[in-house]
Amino acid sequence: MNRRLIALLSGPLLFTLITCLPTPEGLSEPAKMTGAIVAWMAIWWITEALNTAVTALLPLVLFPLCGISPIKTISSEYGNDIIFLFIAGFFFGKAIEHWNLHRRIALNLVALMGDHPARILLGFMVATGFVSMWISNTATAVMMTPVALAVAISRRKDGDPNDHFGKALILGVGYACSIGGLGTLIGTPTNAILVSFVKQKMDITITFWQWFIIGFPFATILLWICWRILLWLFPLNQETTIKSDTNNEGILKQELTALGKLTAPEIRIIILFGLVILSWITGSLVWYRWIPYCNDTVVAVLGAILLFVIPAHRDLSKPLLQWSIAIKIPWGIVLLFGGGLALAKGFEQSGLALWIGHQMQGLSVLPYWLILLGVLITVVVLSEIASNIATASMMMPILAALATTIGTAPIPLLMSATMAASFGFGLPVANAANSIIYGTGLLSTRDMLKAGLLLDIAAVLLMMLFVAIQQYF
8 A cells, every 4th residue: 555655646746846847958848847747657657556547548637737738639649540440459359259269279279289398388389479469468368378277287297396398388378478469560559559659740651561571570580589498498308298298189189179160150250350351461552542541440440340240140139249248348458559649749749759859869979779779678678567558658759759869760760669568578567468377376486587588688689680681671
């Protein structure tokens, strides 16, 4: 209680302190007030004094009261078109979850990989990563962790405190949730922060396909690196191989048998979602230019509407997705999106982003790769202790100003930082997937920190390599 009270008071106290301090040279009063609001929100986001979605509502109150922007301008950020793209994605995720299609896909992918422990680990990671590309990382972790736990426990020796296979398997599932979300535009909410920001502030549209051709290869390589790191940290001996071979295949077969044959609703969702993905890919390449104002959001919302229209069975009264199920999507994340965009709007309108850019002019003498490394490390550290969406929201305006100052293309810097906000592999509190796998009891904080730190380093280095390749071509 005392901690929460201190956190609650720290935000407004820091806001008051900043507003009472002398205004720095070249900084306007609205810009200083925006900085004070950012500090308040950052404190509440990092300490989680309130739910992060509630904190995201502060701009609706503070920006008008502080004379930074009218309520009409700020409230419009909470209805950005990219937000509706993710709402549609959440609806598809709920439909897939409701009919257990995600579980069927995941279990079949795991079964295809074979029964050797190393391949079982890879199978679980590939299946988890693939599912996480389309539905929320948290939902994927909730679905896959119990199956992985059953497989891990089935071959664990009684009293064995050093269960390498179990630790590797549970960590692999948790990390694959975060890695898979990097592969597609709708894979994780932080991606929406970047897409919305560059659309509004730079008039640059990042389509589903443009994200996919970068995000999917990156996620695939990072998933393989994660697998190799886990095998190195938690080597699987011959006894593990023999014992696990006899149990794991039976568990997977039981799970698949329980699902039964592919149902009519599952087939219809596969067809509909497949058509949406095909439209995203071909639209950005070909036909969007022929239909004015059509984009990924229009296609996604149309597909989501059809979920409520197409019947699940012959009974026309029951569609693929009912509102009683759809309403359970994470509306808090939707508000968090809006809060991040409103914050970015305040940065721009008040002149704070421009002022920060001027203060960063001294960084232009440093090599670009040193600047990029510093940005990625900062974002990863923040993502370990704060909401990934909050981290991305706070960093976008600052990094855009930094890119202008050092005279570099903003997209590689912004995209790399956005993806880095989804790393956070080291601590149980970094994201929901980490918390879920930590709750299994098979892992210690040291296990997660040891594997997560190595994976964070590998992910940062891989990201720098990808940025170098992009700039080369």
